[in-house]
């Protein structure tokens with residue numbers, strides 16, 4: 001069992017969990033999302049890729065690419 | 069990361085320009101970049117009357133916001149396509165466009181395709197050869213035609229669209245894969261009104277990354293339609309954008325460089341007018357007056373069933 005709370009990452013219709021303590025950039029790598037294709041927000045605020053993630057953080061990813 | 073301008077906490081990194089910016093400086097930086105592109109490519113002046121094509125999406129609403137802030141005289145044009153797709157796509161994007169106009173005291177013209185032509189885009193698509201498979205080709209043709217028509221009928225000097233660098237780079241990539249000389253010769257930040265019936269067109273966001281425009285809309289608090297048009301799913305342009313983003317992640321600035329070096333090469337004569345033989349045969353459509361390479365009626369008038 002883990003004694004830490006994971007970081008939750010929510011995107012269009014999907015949810016992931018990663019370990020706290022790593023940087024946003026690293027977390028995106030883990031879930032196979034290019035930083036160039038998303039804007040990362042935490043509690044409604046934009047954060048940069050070097051930001052470290054704390055236990056229990058909830059990130060929402062705003063997808064950048066639109067088509068048509 | 070710290071803001072390059074003030075040393076405060078950055079909310080976004082703009083790697084292709086080696087910048088980190090706080091909210092305040094980001095909201096200042098984006099319009100500044102757009103203003104520079106407008107000047108560099110001689111898009112339009114403060115005395116010009118500008119018509120902005122708005123879709124309710126992040127790019128076009130941000131463009132409208134930026135031009136208005138920069139002090140340009142700019143009205144909006146919303147084209148209702150009659151697309152529902154289970155997400156109420158057209159109604160919602162129209163509502164958001166109207167809401168933006170009302171909040172900023174700006175004029176929005178609305179053209180309702182089903183009302184004007186008696187058919188929605190998906191309906192036209194299901195009846196025509198052009199529309200087999202997906203309605204995007206029908207939709208693109210109708211939008212181009214209506215934008216030209218309105219810009220000309222209402223007497224605007226220039227029509228602007230929210231195409232960002234990622235849109236332009238994806239089109240460039242696709243045209244380059246096919247070495248489509250005619251398209252390459254025509255692609256650029258400005259399309260002159262050198263043919264009868266066609267409005268002058270400009271793309272003030274052509275050097276702004278799609279990611280940067282998303283951040284602008286979010287930080288500026290612009291409410292835009294986040295749901296995609298249901299027909300965009302699986303579009304090749306999205307696939308090319310993803311490919312280019314992969315490249316960009318490994319080589320920051322690669323997308324920007326791809327587009328800007330293309331413009332430079334073109335300036336240097338790489339794509340001669342001979343690359344675009346169609347252009348020489350352009351003539352005004354006998355029905356609507358817009359220039360076309362098709363014989364007789366233009367593709368739009370033909371699609372809509374002959375003389376109108």
Ligand code: SF4
Nearest residue numbers: 068204207297299300
């Ligand atoms: S995705 Fe296709 S149908 Fe939908 S708005 Fe874009 S061009 Fe039109």
Ligand SMILES: [Zn+2]
Nearest residue numbers: 071074090093
């Ligand atoms: Zn700052």
Ligand SMILES: [Zn+2]
Nearest residue numbers: 353356366369
């Ligand atoms: Zn015509």
